[in-house]
Amino acid sequence: MSSPEDIARARQIKELEPLHEAWTQWTRTRESLQETLPLLADTDPAMRALASEEYTSITSTLTSHIQDIFPHLLVPASTTRQLSAMMELKSGVGGSEASLFLADLLRVYTRYANVNRWKTQVIASNQTDGGGLKDAIVEVKGEGAYDALRWESGVHRVQRVPATEASGRTHTSTVAVIVLPLAEESESMNGDDELFSMDDVKVEVMRARGAGGQHVNKTESAVRLTHVPTGVTVSMQDERSQHQNKRRAFQVLRARLMDIKLTKDIENRRATRRNLVRTADRSEKIRTYNYAQDRVTDHRIGLSLMNLTSFMEGDGVQDFLDALQRNHDEDVMEEMIGDADS
Amino acid sequence: MRPEPVRQLFARLALVLGRESAKLELKWMKQAHAASASPTDLPTMLERRLQGEPLQYILGTTPFGSLDLLSRPPTLIPRPETEDWALRLASTISPMANRPISVLDLCTGSGCIPLLLCHLWPPGSTRAFGVDISPDAIRLATDNAARCNIPASDHAFDNPRNTFIPVLGDIYDPGLLKELDPPFDVVTSNPPYIPQHEYDELPPSVKDYEDPIALLGDPPGAKEHNGLSFYERIAQLIGQQGILRDGAIVALEVGQGQAEAVESILRKRGGLRTTESWTDPWGKKRVVIGRT
Numbered sequence: 250m251s252s253p254e255d256i257a258r259a260r261q262i263k264e265l266e267p268l269h270e271a272w273t274q275w276t277r278t279r280e281s282l283q284e285t286l287p288l289l290a291d292t293d294p295a296m297r298a299l300a301s302e303e304y305t306s307i308t309s310t311l312t313s314h315i316q317d318i319f320p321h322l323l324v325p326a327s328t329t330r331q332l333s334a335m336m337e338l339k340s341g342v343g344g345s346e347a348s349l350f351l352a353d354l355l356r357v358y359t360r361y362a363n364v365n366r367w368k369t370q371v372i373a374s375n376q377t378d379g380g381g382l383k384d385a386i387v388e389v390k391g392e393g394a395y396d397a398l399r400w401e402s403g404v405h406r407v408q409r410v411p412a413t414e415a416s417g418r419t420h421t422s423t424v425a426v427i428v429l430p431l432a433e434e435s436e437s438m439n440g441d442d443e444l445f446s447m448d449d450v451k452v453e454v455m456r457a458r459g460a461g462g463q464h465v466n467k468t469e470s471a472v473r474l475t476h477v478p479t480g481v482t483v484s485m486q487d488e489r490s491q492h493q494n495k496r497r498a499f500q501v502l503r504a505r506l507m508d509i510k511l512t513k514d515i516e517n518r519r520a521t522r523r524n525l526v527r528t529a530d531r532s533e534k535i536r537t538y539n540y541a542q543d544r545v546t547d548h549r550i551g552l553s554l555m556n557l558t559s560f561m562e563g564d565g566v567q568d569f570l571d572a573l574q575r576n577h578d579e580d581v582m583e584e585m586i587g588d589a590d591s
Numbered sequence: 592m593r594p595e596p597v598r599q600l601f602a603r604l605a606l607v608l609g610r611e612s613a614k615l616e617l618k619w620m621k622q623a624h625a626a627s628a629s630p631t632d633l634p635t636m637l638e639r640r641l642q643g644e645p646l647q648y649i650l651g652t653t654p655f656g657s658l659d660l661l662s663r664p665p666t667l668i669p670r671p672e673t674e675d676w677a678l679r680l681a682s683t684i685s686p687m688a689n690r691p692i693s694v695l696d697l698c699t700g701s702g703c704i705p706l707l708l709c710h711l712w713p714p715g716s717t718r719a720f721g722v723d724i725s726p727d728a729i730r731l732a733t734d735n736a737a738r739c740n741i742p743a744s745d746h747a748f749d750n751p752r753n754t755f756i757p758v759l760g761d762i763y764d765p766g767l768l769k770e771l772d773p774p775f776d777v778v779t780s781n782p783p784y785i786p787q788h789e790y791d792e793l794p795p796s797v798k799d800y801e802d803p804i805a806l807l808g809d810p811p812g813a814k815e816h817n818g819l820s821f822y823e824r825i826a827q828l829i830g831q832q833g834i835l836r837d838g839a840i841v842a843l844e845v846g847q848g849q850a851e852a853v854e855s856i857l858r859k860r861g862g863l864r865t866t867e868s869w870t871d872p873w874g875k876k877r878v879v880i881g882r883t
Binding site for chain 1: 612614615616618619645646647653654655656657667668670671672673674675678781783784785789793794796797801805806844845846847871872873875877
């Protein structure tokens with residue numbers, strides 16, 4: 250058995266690996282440069298040509314270190330990198346078409362999770378008559394799931410002719426996505442992150458049961474939690490077991506409170522800086538899926554991907570998530586430079 | 592599957608249960624149908640439900656804490672109120688394998704209470720007995736024990752387990768407890784507690800499907816008519832010398848408005864020093880807790 254200290258140490262070593270690797274390569278390339286410089290003035294023209302080629306390749310490696318690799322190492326390791334994710338999807342404007350698109354999006358995320366070997370489980374959902382979903386909560390379990398998926402928070406807009414539309418008119422509908430950080434249940438049991446005290450949580454059962462007990466055998470398993478200090482409420486009724494509904498409601502509550510805490514942490518950090526970086530507003534429209542033009546556009550970074558099918562049925566979502574991560578890293582670096590200047 | 596009948600049946604169910612409940616029940620029926628190889632198809636399930644049969648009998652199972660127990664007519668379906676206090680009782684007591692305790696559950700029915708305790712308490716810490724007068728109940732409790740992987744006896748010394756023994760017996764039989772190896776550390780019971788006049792008003796899903804002997808609080812010929820006969824008998828049983836161990840805890844589920852009377856019965860006839868009532872999630876005093 251490895252002790253917690255061993256695990257922490259192993260984790261630290263693993264996290265330092267990229268830094269070590271970058272420095273080793275930098276030093277080695279510098280040495281090659283030193284060896285190559287005299288050869289540029291060699292008497293043998295063939296040797297001079299070789300050295301010149303070598304010089305070009307070395308300079309480009311060094312440049313990429315300075316421009317790309319080193320700056321990226323400046324981005325501090327994410328404090329949420331261990332966390333799983335909980336995604337809440339809610340259909341917005343557009344009625345049944347929004348519900349159909351919600352089901353489509355859910356498939357995109359499930360497939361993306363599978364590719365990354367994260368486990369998904371839909372823990373609550375509301376089916377509509379037309380085969381869509383009015384809303385859904387899906388758990389994506391695995392290290393890094395939250396960090397990868399967090400950029401999906403916001404309003405997703407779809408423009409297409411609904412399958413149910415006879416006249417062939419294009420509709421615009423929206424689905425709101427919120428990605429929440431999810432800690433392992435066992436982790437939060439040891440009191441690492443005191444997100445809430447049980448005294449602050451009001452647990453309510455939803456419907457009256459008259460005399461209750463032996464008098465009634467109807468299933469009434471719905472549960473509602475209210476976190477009194479924040480006013481956050483969670484309702485859960487998908488399971489036949491009240492016990493299960495309560496357990497899941499607590500999971501969602503924990504994720505929402507963790508989300509509030511993370512947002513507050515970020516705001517606190519930003520408040521100490523002069524330049525207030527734009528905050529991510531969850532009511533903001535972040536992406537448009539235009540079927541007629543076969544195009545997905547992310548409005549935050551102005552990235553458009555032609556070939557909508559590759560997004561809906563393939564791994565197109567990865568391109569967006571990568572670009573958003575890069576964008577985030579650049580923001581962080583800019584902030585750091587701003588700090589250094591002040 | 593014939594989609595049209597399902598839609599019509601669902602619409603009728605929504606009129607009876609309300610749309611929200613009907614949607615949930617339909618979803619659970621679909622899940623149960625997909626999960627088991629049961630030949631019962633969706634329209635049949637919906638038709639049975641429309642006739643008033645409890646969902647738990649149609650699906651064949653009832654969740655109870657973290658257990659998923661079998662439900663078969665006519666044995667009483669475990670209620671969420673019972674689940675709530677059984678979970679609370681389980682966290683109130685913490686038995687250990689080096690000093691195992693004895694549990695007696697009277698009127699055990701499906702076996703839900705002792706099985707949940709055996710499931711939640713550490714392996715080797717608990718020996719439970721469940722008594723019921725109904726052979727149907729004892730068969731179901733036996734099947735449920737097997738389903739929960741809780742054996743009737745434990746011979747493995749290196750890998751101890753909790754045990755549960757279902758016992759067919761009548762709590763009015765004077766010799767009953769002597770066969771069961773007292774003293775007991777925990778006595779639990781969800782005895783029949785519904786008075787006759789309330790029984791007559793019960794919804795059909797209870798009255799027409801669940802065993803009257805699991806519900807009627809006063810057996811034929813009883814002196815009382817307030818649903819309290821079984822509490823009198825249980826108090827008499829545990830009040831006998833050598834039945835409860837010193838420091839024992841007694842937990843009896845009660846019906847609406849019965850808690851105070853049962854507390855008094857336990858103190859007067861059961862010889863328990865202290866009693867209290869625990870409230871269920873719906874705000875009713877649901878279980879009386881007594882201590883020696």
